Amino acid sequence: MxxxxxxxxxxxxxxxxxxxxxxxxxxxxxxxxxxxxxxxxxxxxxxxxxxxxxxxxxxxxxxxxxxxxxxxxxxxxxxxxxxxxxxxxxxxxxAFSIMVRPGTSLADVKTLATHPVGYQQVKNWMATTIPDAMYLSASSNGAGAQMVAEGTADAAAAPSRAAELFGLERLVDDVxxxxxxxxxxxxxxxxxAVSEPTGHDRTSVIFSLPNVPGSLVRALNEFAIRGVDLTRIESRPTRKVFGTYRFHLDISGHIRDIPVAEALRALHLQAEELVFVGSWPSNRTEDSTPQTDQLAKLQKADEWVRAASEGRKLN
Missing domain, CATH: 3.40.190.10 (Periplasmic binding protein-like II)
Known part of the structure; x- marks a missing residue:
């Protein structure tokens, strides 16, 4: 079997x-x-x-x-x-292909369907090429092509493969x-368990903080003082109390890198909630292990604490 x-x-x-x-x-x-x-x-x-x-x-x-x-x-x-x-x-x-049912020309297009994110990437083309056409929101670019096949939209902006799948004709490519x-x-x-560090990794967490002055600055400073680069921070409403947010943070490095681990430990002490979303290999070389000199200092400090706890001579 x-x-x-x-x-x-x-x-x-x-x-x-x-x-x-x-x-x-x-x-x-x-x-x-x-x-x-x-x-x-x-x-x-x-x-x-x-x-x-x-x-x-x-x-x-x-x-x-x-x-x-x-x-x-x-x-x-x-x-x-x-x-x-x-x-x-x-x-x-x-890049998108503009696809229609066979026999339809650009002059016939009164509605164009695509995902809202896709629309942001073709709206200028629409304004100059088919200015009278109305945009229709689709749950995905492929769903936009399906709307054309079903007759609920005249055209779609989607990957070229969608035209083959839904029996449509591509009028314009590379839009x-x-x-x-x-x-x-x-x-x-x-x-x-996370994969092993590669030296070019990205870590992501989601956290909420007490709604008091300076809480976000203090939280982010935990990364700055350890030489850890933050590649993205976004806020999303908690949907519980107006004006309160949860923060989505992308970190350059792996959770097993000492500077990243220490910064996250410090963040955990400050956060009301801290959710780990993953550590994984990044396809961008700038997402790398924190600065070598800072890493060496942290490793030395870690060894000092270990030596003190074991009764060994401290340097």
Whole structure:
């Protein structure tokens, strides 16, 4: 009897950039060597929840894009107590094909469907090329292509593969208001031990703080004094009390790096809640182990404490 396939949830349907990222993760061996079964989801929340509930072993979701910044539905999906963690990341160059039902011309297009993030990357093209067309929000770029196939939209902006999947005709390729735009995707699994540090890693946490003056400055200073670089910080409303927030932090380095570990210990003492979202290899070389001189000082301090506790001579 053959092993069951590994189920990977992603923002569907087929024909999305998230599906393309899924293939890149699979080629890199992130999901193992066995057969993969794709599980389309209607939202990042649904994809991540599939991992939480055990209906999928992995999920692939977009987390950040070059044009529109953070993908906040993914942040919210990860911030549910968490029980899941990020294990890998990939980046894709993003450009769209404009696709229609066969026989439709650009002059016939009165509505164009795509994901809201995708719209931010084609709206200038729409304004200059099809200025009278109305934008229709879709749950994904692939869903936009499906809307065209079903007759509820005249055109879609989606990856070129979506045209083949839904029997559409591509009128224009390589549409992008910002050339070189990229989107970062992450692979998520159930909470488990982290991979070994590579020297070029990224760590992510979510935390809340007491709502008192200076609490965020004090929290972030724990990283600064240890030479730990922060690559991204976002705030999301708690949805409990107006004006209160939870912070999503990306850290350059691995949780097993001494400076990162010490900064997180210090943050834990200050935070009302601290959620670990993962440490994983970064595809950007600037996400590296904290400064060598600072690391050496911390290692020496760690050894001093250990020697004192063991009754050995202190240097």
């Amino acid at each position: 053959s092993d069951a396939p590994t189920v990977v949830a992603y923002l569907g349907p087929a024909g999305t950039f998230t599906e393309e990222a899924l293939y890149k993760f699979a080629d890199a061996g992130v999901f193992g060597d066995g057969e993969i079964e794709q599980l389309p989801a209607k939202s990042p929340q649904e994809a991540v929840d599939a991992v939480r509930h055990g209906t999928a072993q992995f999920a692939v979701v977009a987390i950040e894009n070059f044009v529109d910044g953070p993908v906040t539905p993914t942040f919210d999906a990860l911030d549910q107590g968490s029980n899941v963690q990020i294990i890998a990341e990939e980046e894709l160059d993003i 992008a208001d910002v050339r070189g735009a990229r989107t970062r995707f992450v692979a998520v699994q159930a909470q488990a």
